Amino acid sequence: MALALHMPTAGCEHLNSETVEQIRQFRSSPTNGIDPNFAQYTCLQCSMPGSFPSLDKHFSETQHGFAVGQKSVYCAGCHDLVYDPALLGNGKKRKLTETSDEDDSYLTANTAQRPCGRSGVRGLFNLGETCYMNAVLQMMVHNPLLASYFLGMGHPIHTCPISKEPEKKDDASDEEEQASEDQDQKKELQVCVACGMTDLFSDVTMVDQPLPAHAVNLLFASWKNIPQMSGKGQQDAQEWFMYIIDRLHEAVAQYSTPDQTNSVNEANGIPPIDKQCVCFFHKVFYGRYNSQIICDTCHTVSSREDEFSSISLDFKKQVKRKKKAAKDAAAAAASAATNKADKPPLKIAIPNLHECLRSYTAPEPLSPEQYNCTTCDARRSASKQTRLRKLPAIMCVHVKRFGMKQAGSGVWLPEKYEGKLEFPLQLDMGPYTTKPPSPMATTTNGGETKPDAYMYDLDCVVVHQGEHAQNGHYFAFCRQDNKWFRFDDEIVSATTTEDVLRQEAYLLFYSLRSLEKV
Secondary structure (H helix, E strand, C coil): CCCCCCCCCCCCHHHHHHHHHHHHHHHHCCECCECHHHCCEEECCCCCEECHHHHHHHHHHHCCCEEECCCCEEECCCCEEECCHHHHHHHHCCCCCCCCHHHHHHHHHCCCCCCCCCCCCCCECCCCCCHHHHHHHHHHHCCHHHHHHHHCCCCCCCCCCCCCCCCCCCCCCHHHHHHHHHHHHHCCCCCCHHHHHHHHHHHHCCCCCCCCECCHHHHHHHHHHCHHHCCCCCCCHHHHHHHHHHHHHHHHHHHCCCCCCHHHHHHCCCCCCCCCCCCHHHHHHCEEEEEEEEECCCCCEEEEEEEECCEEECHHHHHHHHHHHHHHHHHHHHHHCCCHHHCCCCCCCCCEHHHHHHHHHCCEEECCCCCEECCCCEECCEEEEEEEEECCCEEEEEECCEEEEEEECCEEEEEECCCCCECCCEEECHHHECCCCCCCEECCCCCEECCCCCEEEEEEEEEEECCCCCCCEEEEEEEECCEEEEEECCEEEEECHHHHHCCCEEEEEEEECCCCCC
């Protein structure tokens, strides 16, 4: 009896063709002298053995349609051999039969929960006025340094002591277990923000999921670990960024050791500071600045060193300077004009990022009311200057746009400072450090080149639309594979570099080009 062989529609085409070819060869070639048409199969419903003709007859009498052989299933209704491609694929996989305790621990700690490949870009669902969080998170998930950490199991989510449930004793009685559960319920639930961030990275980079991702676990962890920013309501994106990286530091600091540089700093005349953390997030997000105050009378230098996670620039101050300069120029031009009709219009220049950074690191005069000199033992005038000593791998530049304005006697209302701030795609931070490099650095082969140790590349721009910090909306522009995308919660759209540079930035995130000194 001839059998019609139908190609299955499911499964890999290569697996299908290979399996069908095996069945054809099985039918056409005698095996141990037995015709494959008369190979023995067993009915799955009554266990009757038989060949294909006898099974067809058995089917017509009992409607028992399926019989199983060693490698395939025969369907009497189709007069065909059928198989499950998924089952065949699973049969070819290597199987783990036995592991030692050490191997089991390694496998648990080094097995990712989800695929780590990336296909395109994805938005984030707004979970109820969480645009401030989504804008910052898009910067994080599109940064290669952070992606390599979280997708490379930099945080041990399987063995995290913060999220790990307490182990129960094998010999504990039911009463003891109930008492332990009651005690655990009374304790505040501990949720790890690093575990929530790891879960988000895994979710965002799922290759088989085109829909927007959600940061529910991270939002819950954020509320638990940052009570002042919990609950529904608009928050400040810069404040949330500073809080979340601090909580990430706390989550992983227990795996790091203090930096052994305090003795060196003290020997160099720098006052000793708290033990410097060398955890991943401190190296990535935190820099250090040096602040010096010089007395105008005795010239005593007082130094202090501290860390920073963002550089806050006084945008309002720069706008006022530009307006004053424009008014002075217009007044000078008007006085020089013989005809009042020739009075030029008022042109206010747009402040730029380098001007703000120069103002941030320039000497600032202090009045005697602001400074008490310990050497003179009296209040003196002095000058104060802040310079950057250590640069972070990812630098956050905060353009201060929110403030308060007086609307009456004792009445203050929130306000926002609108306006454009010009910012570059490449930023050289060398001139603002404690040891500014020479304009051209000499290389070992005698050539001269611009040093990359202080060069940053723009990765993300966060924009705020609205009247003040308590309302409005945040969205972000992020760079992925040298292409720019706009992320407005779950909506993602491609954009141009020119469009990015036109934005009224609130937060600017730059990545250090060379990580040798981080």
